[in-house]
Structures are given as structure tokens and as C-alpha cells.
Amino acid sequence: MKNNLLFFVLVFAGISCASPDKSSEEKTAAVARKTFTVKGSDTMLPLTQQEAESFMKDDSMTTISVVGGGSGVGISALIDGSNDMAMSSRDLKMEEKLKLEDKKIKIIETIVGYDALSVVVNPSNKVSQLTREQLEDIFTGKIKNWKDVGGINQKIIVYSRESSSGTYEFFKEHVMSKKNYANDVLSLSSTGAIVQSVAQTPGAIGYVGMAYADQSVKNLSVSYDQGKTFVSPSLATALDKSYPVSRPLYYFYDEAKASLVKPYVDFVLSPPGQKMLRTLGYVPVK
């Protein structure tokens, strides 16, 4: 009986292997449709997914596949030609520009929105503002106690994102003047985990996308002019550019593919597209 069963399984496996490949048929059907891939930044992944879904609802002839992986991944795929449009939470690096020039690819860049970073601390913390220099010293490990920046005598617990995150790079470049994070910085793999940890650790400090900073943590005001003016993160200050820790979100695409992807980019920039961006917690362009 058992042997018979095994036999049956074997025969079944044979049948399923022999079934014809369907993918070639599907490919011919897709020629009439427009299909393109958007790849890159994980920060922009939820945004692009939602916008693409709503775009595809209006335009049933277009299929957009959205893939994450990080800004760098999207841009290098664009250079290789395996990607139609890169989403990126940073500008092109000099090296990438040179590579694109080598390949004679003319890139069109569009800023579709901004992502403001909030520096957050535990609500019990008395400190409510820091200068950029103080933040740099805290994250590089030079300042280790809250009393050095006007708080109580308490050890500073620094939370950061993992090195794979674009946010990690942005913070390092724009707040820490490219210096390296201290060794004893705790690195967490997601923004949600940082909010959770900062909320339950009295001496904690961390940075998260503005949309993630909820009631459980306290936003700090930041000064980029040695303490003359402090600006707190909000949609209004991010919009009028007075809040300094904010980064543009880009779409990069090859000029040759403009006819394919431009309608989608225009949709994201249109009032309904920008409204959707705003509800997701990003800062619209206009």
C-alpha cells in the first residue's frame, strides 16, 4: 500500500514537470501593455507602491512593479539597464554620475517630495533642543552624558539605524559631518524598533522619519546655526525649508525611457498624488 502511494507521488511529479511552460505566452500578451520597474530606496517603497497602485487603477494598460533594496541598489540597477526608474532618498554620488556618463545615459531627476527626520528622545527628558554640533558629538561618542547638553546627570543611550539604511547615511553626512558613529551606538533594524526603544529608555536619543515620531517619544528642536535659532520638526517647517534635517526624495530615469515613465511621475507630482504623499507622512514638493 505504501509503495503504491510512493508510486502515485512519483507519477504525479512527472506530470507536473511535463506541463508546458506558460511564461512565453504571457510575454507576447504583455507587448501591447506598458510595463516598467521602479527599484530603490526602502524609505520610498510604501510611497511608490501606493502611488503606483492608484496610478494603475486609472490606467489599466500600465503595469508597474515596485522593488525595494535601497537607494544604491536602485541606482546601480539603473546604470546596468536592469531598472527603468530608480527611487532614491539621496542625490547621485559623484561616482555614479561618472558611471552614467561613461554609459552615455542622460538621467532626468525629479524631486517628488521630502522626508524630514526627527531627532527624538524619551518624553521624560528635559532637554528639548540641540545644535547640530551637539548632535554630532553625541552620535560620535564625544558627549556621553545629558548634563553636558543641559539635561540631568544621566548616561546618553544612542540609537541608530543599521548601516544598510539610507537614513543612517543621510544622518552621517548631514548631521555628523561625515564622521563615523561611535562603536557603542545601538543599531536597530527598523524605524519602529527605534521608536519603541526610545519610548521605554529614559536616557535614549534616536532619529526617525517624521511620520514615525508619535506621542510615545519627544521631538527635539534642532539648530544649524550654532544655537541662534532652533526649529522643531513639523510639516510646516519642513515645507518652508526652515527645518534643516530634511532630505529630498528622488526619481531618476533615463531620458530615453521618458515616454514610458513620465506619465507616472507626473501623476505623483499632481495634486492628488501629492496629497497621497502627504497622508503617508512625507512632505510634498509644493
Next chain:
Amino acid sequence: MKFLRKLKERLIEGLLFISGGLTSLIVVLIVVFLFREGLGVFGSPTMESSSVLAVNKKNPIQTLTAAQIKNIFDQKITHWNEIGGSNDTIILFYVDDIGVYYSDEQIGSLDNIPNLISNLVDSIPNMLAYFPSKQLSKNFKGNIIASEKVNAKNFLGGKEWLPTAEPAAQLGVLPLILGTLLVSFLAILIALPLGLATAIYMGEIANDKIRRIMKPVIELLAGIPSVVYGFFGLVVIVPLIKDAFGLDVGETALSGSIILAIMALPTIITISEDAMRNTPRAMKEASLALGATQWQTIYKVVIPYSASGITAAAILGIGRAVGETMAVLMVTGNASVMPHSILQPVRTIPATIAAELGEAPQGGLHYKALFALGCILFLITLIINLSVESISKRKKGQRH
């Protein structure tokens, strides 16, 4: 009819052989892949070849270690004399700074940049310039700094893990190795006594009714995704540890070990309990008939008899602990510092690989270093398995 049955048996035999062979082949292939990618890290320069560091021709400095480069760019080393040069301040130059030294008209097109950098390094004697190698002019007027290569000493003995640091990556894996060992051994120290006790209770003491409820419940524990354990740890264990020990931060090696211990429990309990239940009834009854108490029977007859099964349980439990990724990633804090106590954040090897491999450019130094970490993890597990197996073999030999 007889012929058909024989054919069928042959076929099934062949099938079993193929699946056995295939499994072994896959294991070998994975190990080969792991080591091929990982060993490439040794001998690679700590600076990506796409960038160069250069100094003025008159500067006596020819080579810099990765740590020196990092400290210079972090401005912890600010004078050339700290690394054996002149008394002057180090002037750092990034390619994006070109606008500071030249106006837009002077730069003109991108093609002029290599020459401008060359002139700049030539005219400022204390400059340390960092720029893409594409921008290196053919008749460059400065000296190119040779960066340190990764070798066994600075890789295994280095204490700083900053794989994405620029210009030179810091690839010291010692804190990661120690962190992994600390968390796993602590976990097994918690899980093994607890698991064995539960197994003995279930196998020997509990009545059938309790056992029939307990066993599936414990086995159910094994089916919970590790990210759920991780979140449970982050929300429950971490604050608990923080308050219990009065710490500044609850993400510690101990929190990770507790979570890992809970995760290893089902494996340890199920396997060792099965082993204990395999003790022949005759042996147990003989022991009881000789006047031994139930406890004496358990530890003089049942446990020795099932020693190999218990060893297997321990190995699989350790394996689970050493290789576990997600839960540890969420609760240990992942700070790559040398562990000094169990109440301190640590970073483990699996957590490092999981957090970083996705973004490491394929074939690059960071990617190779992560695979080398995978090799180290593989060797750690191999050594543990071999040593536990040899210990259990020796013990068996003594008894018989």
C-alpha cells in the same frame, strides 16, 4: 508479477539514493559557495578600488592603516606628526569640496576635475585628498597612499566593525565573534537544565493526561516565527531586564539569551524526552525491582541510557541559538563593542549578516566580509558539534 515488484523496489531504492545524494551535494555546494565568497576578503584592500587617497609628493607618509584613515577622517587625528609625518595640520579634501577651491568657471566641465585635483594636491603640501579613481589624472603630481590589506590578524583581531566607513572600511570581527559566543552559551546554560527538567517531568513523572496536553503545547512553541519572539523580547523582556538590574538600557546579551533559551526549549525538550521514553521498560522495571527509588532510576538508568539523545538535543539547541537571527537582532542592541558583561549590548554574527547583507554591493569588500563571518559561524557550529559528539562517545565508552 514478481518482476514488477522487484522493479518497483529497485526504483524506490534508486529514488532514496538520489535524494540522499542530492541532499549531501546541496550541503557541499552551499559550504563551497560560502567559503569561496568568504575567503576572498583576505588580501582585499580596505579601501574600495574605485577611490584613492593621495598626498603631496613631499609628504613622507606612504601607507596608512585602516584605523589611521578612519581616525583622520573622524578628525581624531588632526596632525601629520601623530602618524609619523610633519608637525602640520592635516587638510582633508573630498571631491565635493572642489567648489571651495575653484570657481564654477574654473572647473568648467567635469573633464577638468582630474587636472584640478592634481594641481590642488601639488600646491597644498598638507592636504590628504580623497576622490574617485576615475578622477585620477594620468600625470598625477602627488603620491597615492597604499591602504592596508585585510589579513587574518586585523580581521579576526580587530575590535572595530564599521564596514561602510569611508574611505577605509573597518573590519574587526572580534566583538562579533565574542558576542555570538556569549549570547549562545548563556542561552544554552539557561535552556539545557530547564529543558532537561521538563523532559524528565514529562517522560517519567507526569501522568498521561498532563503529558498529552503539554507535549503539543511545547511543540507549538517551535512553530512561532522568530520575529514574534523578537518583538515579545523587545516589548516584555527588555524593559524587565532594565528594571530588574537598574540598567540604563535593557537591550543586553542577557535579554538575547533569554529569548534564545525560550526558542531552543522545544527542540531540547522534545528530543530528549523522546530519547528518555525509548529506555526499555525492562531496564526501568529491573531497577525498580532492585529497590531503587524512582529518582534513582531516572538518573542511574534513564539518563545514562538516553545520553546520546540528550546530547543530540543539546547540539540542536546550540545550533538554533548560534544561528538564530531575527530575534537576536531585535533584542541585543547590536552595538559592536567588546562584551565585558552580560548586562551590556552586544552584536552577534547572524544579526550582522541579516542586517547588512541586503545592502552590501555584491562582490564588494563588505559582501565578502559578511560571507567570511558566515564561514566563522559555520566553523563555530562545526567545532561545537564535533566536541559534543566526541564527549558523548567517550562517556558511552566508559560505561560499557
